[in-house]
Amino acid sequence: MAIYVVMQPPRDRVDADEVYVRDGFHVLGFLLPLVWLLWNRLWIETLVLLAVMLGLGILGETSGTAEMLVGGFTLLVSIYVGLEGSALRLWALRRRGYAEWGVVDADNRADAETRYLSAQPDEIEAGPRPLPPIRQGVVPADTRGGNEPELGLFGYPGRN
Template identity: 35%
Template sequence: MRTYTLHLDRDALAGEAHGLERAHLVPDGFSWAAFAYGPLWFFLHRLWLAGLGVLVLLVLTAVAGHLLGLTPVAGFVVTLLVSLLIGLEASSLRRWTYARRGRPVRDVVMATSVEEAEFKAAARWLAGTATVRPAPALHGGLSVPPSDLAIGMFPFSEGQR
Protein backbone atom coordinates (compact mmCIF):
# COMPACT_ATOMS: atom_id res chain seq x y z
CA MET A 1 0.00 0.00 0.00
CA ARG A 2 1.13 3.49 -0.78
CA THR A 3 0.62 6.67 1.23
CA TYR A 4 -0.99 9.71 -0.41
CA THR A 5 -1.30 13.23 0.99
CA LEU A 6 -4.33 15.40 0.24
CA HIS A 7 -3.67 19.08 -0.42
CA LEU A 8 -6.55 21.56 -0.28
CA ASP A 9 -6.84 25.32 0.09
CA ARG A 10 -6.04 26.60 3.56
CA ASP A 11 -9.59 27.88 4.07
CA ALA A 12 -11.37 24.67 2.96
CA LEU A 13 -13.56 23.12 5.65
CA ALA A 14 -13.95 19.40 6.22
CA GLY A 15 -17.38 18.22 5.12
CA GLU A 16 -17.72 20.76 2.29
CA ALA A 17 -17.34 19.63 -1.32
CA HIS A 18 -16.43 23.11 -2.56
CA GLY A 19 -12.63 22.70 -2.55
CA LEU A 20 -12.41 19.08 -3.68
CA GLU A 21 -12.34 19.87 -7.40
CA ARG A 22 -9.05 21.71 -6.88
CA ALA A 23 -7.57 19.09 -4.53
CA HIS A 24 -4.26 17.41 -5.25
CA LEU A 25 -3.17 13.94 -4.15
CA VAL A 26 0.58 13.47 -3.88
CA PRO A 27 1.91 9.90 -3.69
CA ASP A 28 4.71 9.32 -1.23
CA GLY A 29 7.78 7.41 -2.36
CA PHE A 30 10.11 7.18 -5.32
CA SER A 31 9.00 8.86 -8.56
CA TRP A 32 10.26 7.04 -11.64
CA ALA A 33 9.08 9.85 -13.92
CA ALA A 34 11.00 12.50 -11.94
CA PHE A 35 14.06 10.21 -11.98
CA ALA A 36 13.87 9.77 -15.76
CA TYR A 37 12.80 13.24 -16.88
CA GLY A 38 14.11 15.50 -14.09
CA PRO A 39 13.09 19.14 -14.54
CA LEU A 40 10.50 18.30 -17.20
CA TRP A 41 8.50 16.33 -14.61
CA PHE A 42 8.48 19.35 -12.30
CA PHE A 43 7.46 21.73 -15.09
CA LEU A 44 4.67 19.34 -16.12
CA HIS A 45 3.29 19.55 -12.57
CA ARG A 46 3.66 23.36 -12.61
CA LEU A 47 6.34 23.29 -9.91
CA TRP A 48 8.36 26.13 -11.38
CA LEU A 49 10.79 26.90 -8.53
CA ALA A 50 11.50 23.26 -7.79
CA GLY A 51 11.98 22.60 -11.53
CA LEU A 52 14.40 25.49 -11.85
CA GLY A 53 16.26 24.28 -8.76
CA VAL A 54 16.58 20.77 -10.21
CA LEU A 55 17.71 22.19 -13.55
CA VAL A 56 20.37 24.31 -11.83
CA LEU A 57 21.48 21.27 -9.79
CA LEU A 58 21.91 19.17 -12.93
CA VAL A 59 23.80 21.93 -14.76
CA LEU A 60 26.09 22.53 -11.77
CA THR A 61 26.74 18.79 -11.57
CA ALA A 62 27.72 18.67 -15.23
CA VAL A 63 29.95 21.75 -14.95
CA ALA A 64 31.63 20.45 -11.77
CA GLY A 65 32.25 17.09 -13.43
CA HIS A 66 33.81 18.80 -16.43
CA LEU A 67 35.98 21.09 -14.29
CA LEU A 68 37.14 18.17 -12.13
CA GLY A 69 38.05 16.20 -15.23
CA LEU A 70 35.84 13.20 -14.50
CA THR A 71 35.83 10.36 -16.99
CA PRO A 72 32.58 9.80 -18.91
CA VAL A 73 31.78 6.75 -16.77
CA ALA A 74 32.31 8.68 -13.52
CA GLY A 75 30.24 11.58 -14.88
CA PHE A 76 27.44 9.16 -15.75
CA VAL A 77 27.53 7.64 -12.25
CA VAL A 78 27.40 11.08 -10.61
CA THR A 79 24.51 12.14 -12.84
CA LEU A 80 22.72 8.88 -12.09
CA LEU A 81 23.12 9.47 -8.34
CA VAL A 82 21.80 13.04 -8.65
CA SER A 83 18.84 11.73 -10.67
CA LEU A 84 18.24 9.13 -7.97
CA LEU A 85 18.15 11.91 -5.38
CA ILE A 86 15.67 13.83 -7.55
CA GLY A 87 13.43 10.77 -7.82
CA LEU A 88 13.53 10.28 -4.05
CA GLU A 89 12.75 13.89 -3.20
CA ALA A 90 10.25 14.73 -5.96
CA SER A 91 7.13 14.16 -3.85
CA SER A 92 8.60 16.13 -0.94
CA LEU A 93 9.34 19.05 -3.25
CA ARG A 94 5.81 18.81 -4.63
CA ARG A 95 4.33 18.89 -1.10
CA TRP A 96 6.60 21.83 -0.21
CA THR A 97 5.42 23.77 -3.26
CA TYR A 98 1.74 23.14 -2.50
CA ALA A 99 2.23 24.23 1.13
CA ARG A 100 4.03 27.37 -0.04
CA ARG A 101 1.08 28.15 -2.33
CA GLY A 102 -1.40 27.92 0.54
CA ARG A 103 -2.42 24.28 0.04
CA PRO A 104 -1.03 22.44 3.07
CA VAL A 105 -1.42 18.74 3.78
CA ARG A 106 -5.00 18.30 4.99
CA ASP A 107 -5.26 14.50 5.15
CA VAL A 108 -3.22 11.34 4.61
CA VAL A 109 -4.67 8.15 3.13
CA MET A 110 -3.24 4.74 2.36
CA ALA A 111 -4.37 3.00 -0.81
CA THR A 112 -3.23 0.55 -3.48
CA SER A 113 -4.02 2.86 -6.42
CA VAL A 114 -4.61 6.52 -7.19
CA GLU A 115 -8.32 5.88 -7.80
CA GLU A 116 -8.74 4.21 -4.42
CA ALA A 117 -6.83 7.06 -2.75
CA GLU A 118 -9.08 9.64 -4.43
CA PHE A 119 -12.17 7.75 -3.30
CA LYS A 120 -10.95 7.38 0.30
CA ALA A 121 -9.78 10.98 0.58
CA ALA A 122 -13.02 12.38 -0.85
CA ALA A 123 -15.16 10.13 1.36
CA ARG A 124 -13.23 11.09 4.50
CA TRP A 125 -13.26 14.77 3.60
CA LEU A 126 -17.00 14.87 2.86
CA ALA A 127 -17.79 12.89 6.02
CA GLY A 128 -15.84 15.47 8.01
CA THR A 129 -13.53 12.84 9.50
CA ALA A 130 -10.37 13.96 7.73
CA THR A 131 -7.41 14.46 10.02
CA VAL A 132 -7.09 18.22 9.61
CA ARG A 133 -3.78 19.37 10.99
CA PRO A 134 -3.98 22.13 13.62
CA ALA A 135 -2.14 25.41 13.16
CA PRO A 136 1.39 25.42 14.60
CA ALA A 137 1.81 26.77 18.11
CA LEU A 138 3.40 30.17 18.57
CA HIS A 139 6.28 28.86 20.67
CA GLY A 140 6.76 25.44 19.07
CA GLY A 141 4.88 23.49 21.74
CA LEU A 142 6.60 25.16 24.72
CA SER A 143 4.44 25.89 27.76
CA VAL A 144 6.34 29.12 28.46
CA PRO A 145 7.55 31.82 26.06
CA PRO A 146 11.18 31.41 24.89
CA SER A 147 12.16 34.62 26.73
CA ASP A 148 11.41 32.91 30.08
CA LEU A 149 13.60 29.88 29.40
CA ALA A 150 17.00 29.63 31.02
CA ILE A 151 19.61 27.17 29.83
CA GLY A 152 21.51 25.41 32.61
CA MET A 153 19.37 26.86 35.41
CA PHE A 154 16.08 25.80 36.87
CA PRO A 155 14.12 29.01 37.55
CA PHE A 156 10.82 27.12 37.96
CA SER A 157 12.04 25.17 41.00
CA GLU A 158 13.39 28.17 42.96
CA GLY A 159 10.03 28.94 44.52
CA GLN A 160 9.84 25.42 46.01
CA ARG A 161 12.85 25.69 48.38
Protein backbone atom coordinates in the same frame (compact mmCIF):
# COMPACT_ATOMS: atom_id res chain seq x y z
CA MET B 1 -1.17 -0.17 -1.16
CA ALA B 2 0.19 3.27 -1.67
CA ILE B 3 0.03 6.21 0.70
CA TYR B 4 -1.49 9.42 -0.61
CA VAL B 5 -1.11 12.76 1.15
CA VAL B 6 -4.26 14.86 0.74
CA MET B 7 -3.65 18.59 0.41
CA GLN B 8 -6.61 20.95 0.73
CA PRO B 9 -6.60 24.21 -1.24
CA PRO B 10 -6.56 27.61 0.46
CA ARG B 11 -9.98 28.95 1.46
CA ASP B 12 -9.73 31.91 -0.90
CA ARG B 13 -9.52 29.59 -3.96
CA VAL B 14 -13.00 28.13 -4.23
CA ASP B 15 -12.38 26.74 -7.74
CA ALA B 16 -9.40 24.59 -6.70
CA ASP B 17 -9.71 20.90 -5.84
CA GLU B 18 -7.81 18.77 -3.39
CA VAL B 19 -4.45 17.45 -4.54
CA TYR B 20 -3.49 13.82 -3.92
CA VAL B 21 0.28 13.27 -3.78
CA ARG B 22 1.45 9.65 -3.90
CA ASP B 23 4.32 8.95 -1.57
CA GLY B 24 6.99 6.68 -2.98
CA PHE B 25 9.54 6.35 -5.75
CA HIS B 26 8.75 8.15 -9.02
CA VAL B 27 10.31 6.30 -11.96
CA LEU B 28 9.79 9.17 -14.40
CA GLY B 29 11.35 11.52 -11.85
CA PHE B 30 14.40 9.25 -11.86
CA LEU B 31 14.63 8.77 -15.64
CA LEU B 32 13.73 12.33 -16.72
CA PRO B 33 13.97 14.58 -13.67
CA LEU B 34 13.71 17.86 -15.57
CA VAL B 35 10.57 16.77 -17.45
CA TRP B 36 8.99 15.40 -14.28
CA LEU B 37 9.61 18.63 -12.37
CA LEU B 38 8.16 20.72 -15.20
CA TRP B 39 5.14 18.42 -15.51
CA ASN B 40 4.38 18.89 -11.81
CA ARG B 41 4.89 22.67 -12.04
CA LEU B 42 7.80 22.76 -9.65
CA TRP B 43 9.39 25.89 -11.09
CA ILE B 44 11.89 26.72 -8.34
CA GLU B 45 13.02 23.12 -8.10
CA THR B 46 13.44 23.01 -11.89
CA LEU B 47 15.66 26.11 -11.82
CA VAL B 48 17.77 24.60 -9.03
CA LEU B 49 18.08 21.33 -10.98
CA LEU B 50 19.11 23.23 -14.12
CA ALA B 51 21.76 25.14 -12.16
CA VAL B 52 23.11 21.91 -10.67
CA MET B 53 23.15 20.13 -14.03
CA LEU B 54 24.82 23.09 -15.75
CA GLY B 55 27.38 23.27 -12.96
CA LEU B 56 28.09 19.55 -13.32
CA GLY B 57 28.41 19.95 -17.09
CA ILE B 58 30.85 22.83 -16.74
CA LEU B 59 32.82 20.84 -14.17
CA GLY B 60 33.00 17.91 -16.57
CA GLU B 61 34.21 20.13 -19.44
CA THR B 62 36.89 21.94 -17.46
CA SER B 63 38.39 18.90 -15.77
CA GLY B 64 38.84 16.00 -18.13
CA THR B 65 39.62 13.49 -15.39
CA ALA B 66 36.39 13.97 -13.48
CA GLU B 67 34.00 12.43 -16.04
CA MET B 68 33.15 9.47 -13.81
CA LEU B 69 32.67 11.78 -10.87
CA VAL B 70 30.32 14.05 -12.82
CA GLY B 71 28.38 11.03 -14.07
CA GLY B 72 28.04 9.79 -10.51
CA PHE B 73 26.80 13.17 -9.30
CA THR B 74 24.25 13.29 -12.13
CA LEU B 75 23.04 9.82 -11.16
CA LEU B 76 22.74 10.93 -7.52
CA VAL B 77 20.66 13.96 -8.54
CA SER B 78 18.35 11.71 -10.57
CA ILE B 79 17.99 9.28 -7.66
CA TYR B 80 17.21 12.20 -5.34
CA VAL B 81 14.43 13.49 -7.61
CA GLY B 82 13.02 9.96 -7.93
CA LEU B 83 13.02 9.38 -4.17
CA GLU B 84 12.12 12.84 -2.89
CA GLY B 85 9.87 14.01 -5.73
CA SER B 86 6.73 13.75 -3.65
CA ALA B 87 8.33 15.72 -0.81
CA LEU B 88 9.35 18.44 -3.29
CA ARG B 89 5.79 18.53 -4.59
CA LEU B 90 4.35 18.79 -1.05
CA TRP B 91 6.77 21.60 -0.27
CA ALA B 92 5.65 23.52 -3.37
CA LEU B 93 1.97 23.03 -2.49
CA ARG B 94 2.57 24.34 1.04
CA ARG B 95 4.25 27.42 -0.46
CA ARG B 96 1.08 27.99 -2.52
CA GLY B 97 -1.08 27.93 0.59
CA TYR B 98 -2.37 24.36 0.56
CA ALA B 99 -2.93 22.69 3.92
CA GLU B 100 -2.29 19.05 4.70
CA TRP B 101 -5.51 17.21 5.56
CA GLY B 102 -3.91 13.84 6.26
CA VAL B 103 -2.90 10.59 4.63
CA VAL B 104 -4.99 7.93 2.92
CA ASP B 105 -4.03 4.33 2.13
CA ALA B 106 -5.36 3.35 -1.29
CA ASP B 107 -4.49 1.30 -4.36
CA ASN B 108 -4.84 4.24 -6.78
CA ARG B 109 -5.82 7.90 -6.89
CA ALA B 110 -9.53 7.17 -7.44
CA ASP B 111 -9.65 5.00 -4.32
CA ALA B 112 -7.79 7.69 -2.37
CA GLU B 113 -10.34 10.27 -3.47
CA THR B 114 -13.22 7.99 -2.48
CA ARG B 115 -11.75 7.36 0.96
CA TYR B 116 -11.09 11.06 1.49
CA LEU B 117 -14.63 12.03 0.51
CA SER B 118 -16.14 9.32 2.70
CA ALA B 119 -14.27 10.74 5.68
CA GLN B 120 -15.74 14.20 5.15
CA PRO B 121 -18.81 15.20 7.18
CA ASP B 122 -22.13 15.37 5.35
CA GLU B 123 -22.82 18.95 6.38
CA ILE B 124 -20.84 21.35 4.25
CA GLU B 125 -19.70 24.62 5.82
CA ALA B 126 -21.99 24.06 8.81
CA GLY B 127 -19.27 25.18 11.16
CA PRO B 128 -18.42 23.72 14.55
CA ARG B 129 -21.21 22.44 16.76
CA PRO B 130 -21.84 24.63 19.80
CA LEU B 131 -20.93 23.22 23.20
CA PRO B 132 -23.67 22.72 25.77
CA PRO B 133 -23.88 25.48 28.38
CA ILE B 134 -21.97 25.03 31.61
CA ARG B 135 -24.27 24.53 34.59
CA GLN B 136 -22.84 25.44 37.95
CA GLY B 137 -23.29 23.09 40.89
CA VAL B 138 -24.38 20.03 38.92
CA VAL B 139 -22.33 16.88 39.51
CA PRO B 140 -22.56 14.21 36.82
CA ALA B 141 -24.09 10.94 38.04
CA ASP B 142 -21.13 8.74 37.08
CA THR B 143 -18.60 10.44 39.39
CA ARG B 144 -19.72 8.86 42.66
CA GLY B 145 -16.94 8.29 45.12
CA GLY B 146 -13.70 8.48 43.18
CA ASN B 147 -11.45 8.74 46.24
CA GLU B 148 -11.44 5.07 47.24
CA PRO B 149 -8.20 3.12 46.99
CA GLU B 150 -7.94 0.85 43.98
CA LEU B 151 -6.15 -2.41 43.48
CA GLY B 152 -5.06 -3.48 40.02
CA LEU B 153 -5.32 -1.66 36.74
CA PHE B 154 -9.00 -0.74 36.80
CA GLY B 155 -11.15 0.80 39.48
CA TYR B 156 -14.68 -0.43 40.10
CA PRO B 157 -17.01 2.47 40.82
CA GLY B 158 -19.68 1.80 43.45
CA ARG B 159 -17.78 -1.02 45.19
CA ASN B 160 -16.75 -0.44 48.80
